[in-house]
Amino acid sequence: MSEALAQGPITGPRDETLRPPASVVTERRVVRWLLIAVALTFLGLFLVLPLLTVFAQALAKGWGAYFAAFAEPDAQAAIRLTLIVAAIAVPFNLVFGVAASWAIAKFEFRGKNLLVTLIDLPFSVSPVVSGLIYVLVFGSRGLFGPFLVEHDIQIIFAVPGIVLATIFVTFPFVARQLIPLMQEQGTAEEEAALTLGASGWHAFRTVTLPNIRWGLLYSVLLCNARAMGEFGAVSVVSGHIRGLTNTLPLHVEILYNEYNFVAAFAVASLLAGLALVTLAVKSVLEWRYADDIAAGARRH
Amino acid sequence: MFDGQPIKLGAAPHRRAALLGLAMAACLVSAGSARAQTEILNVSYDPTRELYREINAAFSEEWKAKTGETVTVRASHGGSGAQARTVIDGIPADVVTLGIPSDIDAIARLSKKIPADWRTKLPNEGLPYTSTVVFLVRKGNPKGVKDWDDLAKPDVKVITPNPKTSAGGRWNFLAAWGYAYEKDGRDKEKANAFVGSLYKNVPVLDTGARGSTVTFAQRGLGDVLPTWENEAFLVLEEFGKDKFDIVVPPTSIYAEPPVALVDANVDKRGTRKQAEAYLQFLYSDKAQAIFAKHHYRPIKREAAKPEDLAQLPEIKLFKIEDLQGSWDDIQKANFDNGGLFDQLSRAGR
Secondary structure: OHHHHHHHHHHHHHHOOOOOOOOHHHHHHHHHHHHHHHHHHHHHHHHHHHHHHHHHHHHOOHHHHHHHHHHHHHHHHHHHHHHHHHHHHHHHHHHHHHHHHHHHHHHOOOOOHHHHHHHHHHHHHHHHHHHHHHHHOOOOOOOOHHHHOOOOOOOOOOHHHHHHHHHHHOOOHHHHHHHHHHHHHOHHHHHHHHHOOHHHHHHHHHHHHHHHHHHHHHHHHHHHHHHHHHHHHHHHHHOOOOOOOHHHHHHHHHHHHHHHHOOOOOOOOHHHHHHHHHHHHHHHHHHHHHHHHHHOOOOO | OOOOOOOOOOOOOHHHHHHHHHHHHHHHHHHHHHOOOEEEEEEOHHHHHHHHHHHHHHHHHHHHHOOOEEEEEEEOOOOOHHEEEHOOOOOOOOEEEOOOHHHHHHHHHHHHHHHHHHHHHHHHHOEEEEOOEEEEOOOOOOOOOOOHHHHHOOOOOOOOOOOOHHHHHHHHHHHHHHHHHHOOOOOOOHHHHHHHHHHHHOOOOOOHHHHHHHHHHHOOOOOEEEEEEHHHHHHHHHHHHEEEEEEOOOOOOOOOOOEEEOOEEEEHOOOOHHHHHHHHHHOOOHHHHHHHHOOOOOHHHHHHHHHHHOOOOOEEEOOOOOOOOOOHHHHHHHOOOOOOHHHHHHHHO
């Protein structure tokens, strides 16, 4: 990957521009190499090294200790909960994201700008606040508190609260990705389909959806990574009950605070592995379907 | 919402989305209420993780032998004040085992889930064990810390948790105050000033005792960690005796980490019988021995192993109530908004 980064800017201009004076070339090359070196050193120090440390610490006492960390019932409960939360939050945001971006890109209606701004809200709000708003709304002294207590419904400090907080923080991922893409594609193809007698649903399924599928996959991937990795908002609504309301990131913190460093980093390596897989798939998608993912390159 | 659109597409996707949403809502509710076996939840403070793991297993075993019923005791740990907050906000705790009486008072006052006279419901004012504050220093004690005085010296960095959120942080604060008060002829102003100069030496305030321990032991910040006696011993066991020393000050505070039943929750969950038995179990010989093993001070010393008791040093302990009055007054004067801690923070920075 570093090779691709290094080659791009250097070979690029040579293909299409006239050769500039020699002195300028050397100087620019030096500057370029310097910049690349700075960027790579920075990445190495702040991203690759910590990532390697995670795996090194996880394996500090060998593979036996590494796998023992996952045999713990609490660790398995945390993995299960994280998967459940992602399995609810991601499809929810997928449906919402597609619906919202479809409405925004293909229709004109009053309040559209407000909707776009609201979709962005979770990005600009601190995760702690995202968690606290649910405590204020669903906590026993909150807005719906008396009602929930009366009907014996537990929202916060239970799975529903964790799901809600996760949905909130991952809200914008799908919509943010699809809105520019759909706007770029315009409504011409759908109009053609409708003119030819397709029903609305049929047009959506056979025209709109195929056009956005790679962008959709890309955004779902990012949404999932965040859903599984969210710490702040989930920490506020979790209650930290072992084996019940701890997700993977919370479990990592607990293990770390119990001086169980090998287990903490073993579980962390799981999250790091998820990040690497996400990154790999994301790179492949970007490389293979760049035009279908981002707006800007007109199709056909 | 969709007025004035250029083309009209069918409403089917919206209906589908709504259906999916409903299905998910159903999932949410069922996930929240499903409860397979008898579980009780103990919401506790930060450093008791290792202790209650052993206590909970011992209780489950004893309850199974006695009644044949399988009870799982779940645990949640965090800064004592923060934990009290989650109980107030509705975590379904059956029992609370917190670090300081004022946190249980706060639950009683703000949520009414615990009766105001909770201290009368269990033996020894709801204290199955007590503890105190000692100092953890780096090996060889390079700064020569011996007593509370040394913590206020200008070249000493002190690591202690935030007294707003942590019970351990409050005991440290009150211990320093009580020490200065007793030493300087019971002069409140002088005691306040001493605590102020001590907190000028604190570079970082974590939210819980365990956070401070990790800051001191793992991240290597600070010269001295005034902390729960049990926490100091645990660090020696976890990190090795060659890295740290425990310094026992001549006087320290009689720390009271109380336990209580969360009446409103056990009645709603139908777990009163198990939760009450769990609290009674804390006073049993078996549990008392476990407390001593984890370096807490059991109230029944005869139940503990002599070698565990021998580890607990003789310290002259003072009770903060004797110096400052009721827990309501202590909490208000020192830690509520505008209290002594706030005044000192404002003056110090």
